[in-house]
Amino acid sequence: MAFISQALNAAAEGTSVKARIKYFFFLLASFVFLLPVPWLVVVIAITLLWYGMIGWSYKTAPAQWISAQFQGAAKRLSKVMLKDERNSPYLISLISIGIFTPTMFVLSVWYQSQQETFSWLAVLVYHVITYGPYFIVFSQVATLIHKEGHEAKGMFKKPFGIFDNFFGRFMSFFYGHVPEAYPMGHMRIHHKHDNAPEDVTSTVYFDRSQASRFMIYLFEFMFYWTGISVAHHHYRNGKMKEFRKMAYGMLAYYGTITAVMIYSPLFGFAYLLLPLLSSIIFLAAINYTWHAWTDPSEPKNIYKNSITVLNGHYNVYNEDYHVEHHKRPQTHWEEYPINYEKHRDEYASNRAIIFDNTQAFEIFFWLLFGAYDKMADHMVDLNGDMTTEDKIALLKQRLQPIH
Secondary structure, eight states, X not given: OHHHHHHHHXXXXXXXXXXXXXXXXXXXXXHHHTTTHHHHHHHHXXXXXXXXXXXXXXXXXXXXXXHHHHHHHHHHHHHHHBSSGGGHHHHHHHHHHHHHHHHHXXXXXXXXXXXXXXXXXXXXXXXXXXXXXXXXXXXXXXXXXXXXXXXXXXXXXXTGGGGTTHHHHTGGGTTTOOTTHIIIIIIIIIHHHTTSTTSTTOOTTSXXXXXXXXXXXXXXXXXXXXXXXXXXXXXXXXXXXXXXXXXXXXXXXXXXXXXXXXXXXXXXXXXXIHHHHHHHHHHHHHHHHHTSOOOTTOTTOXXXXXXXXXXXXXXXXXXXXXXXXXXXXXXXXGGHHHHHHHTHHHHHHTTOOEEESOOHHHHHHHHHTTOHHHHHHHBOOTTSOOOHHHHHHHHHHHTSOOO
């Protein structure tokens, strides 16, 4: 659905009355998808407060010992269950989150059924605890759905293959992810085109130096995240197998939401539809940031259309090495830092955009507010020949749209 990007960009850049009307319509539609933001801000604020209160405890000797025991048990289990023992941390999340979140959902069904009026306080508690301190549980789930999407042959040995795609096909319902969206959309479209114009989540048509363009991009991302543009892409290209898989995932997901909302409209909205709307905002911001700096003269150059974050504050499964992830998507995540060091000369020769000592959401807000000094301060110059002004000029140049 590249035509969506083109239409959105044309409306944003146009000067005619018709273009301005279209632009206003797209902004209005995007605002609808921003309605959950106040709720999301409250949830995130509480998860940050939660982390601030207990984060210190993670470094204590007892916590380190308990963590080591879990890691050791996971490594022993991985020898029996997993094809690649390096994925042992996956088992900790599978067992803990895989039991905890569905249990909380069932308890929520029971609790709300006992109330005379629907309890939004209970909904808030549910969202906070299923996001986890510093929303780490949400991040783990989103990242593991992503990792599963890259494992076409599955992660588990027989007879444990029943756990393949556990997060993508089961936990996804609780966290606003449409089943099959990652293998059918992320792998077969996003990684095939690497944010180039043919990619249904491409940022290249938008002037990312203007904050309002994210609002327009959000409208595009909504089509992707809901599965609509993914299904359309495969149908238009005659890939009916992929189209059917995406359609079945959408049918299962939206069919479940519909059934629950028939049972209880408020419950269905609060516990299933609201996580979907929240995920659209979250992941749109993340994808926009990963691919904000795309050289308009070389949109298919992976070193120039993705960013890298070193010493990241929130580096889940080495996702911060996004160039490596796109250049070698089937490489195991533990090898990303190794490959980065191995290919530093290529990063340097391409003037790859690299940040240090930050995280994707912080960069996203710097971008929205035009904090180029902050970005330049955290930008890594592998060639060692750029002034602050040079860095800002390069950052602004890579934010420009293609025409």
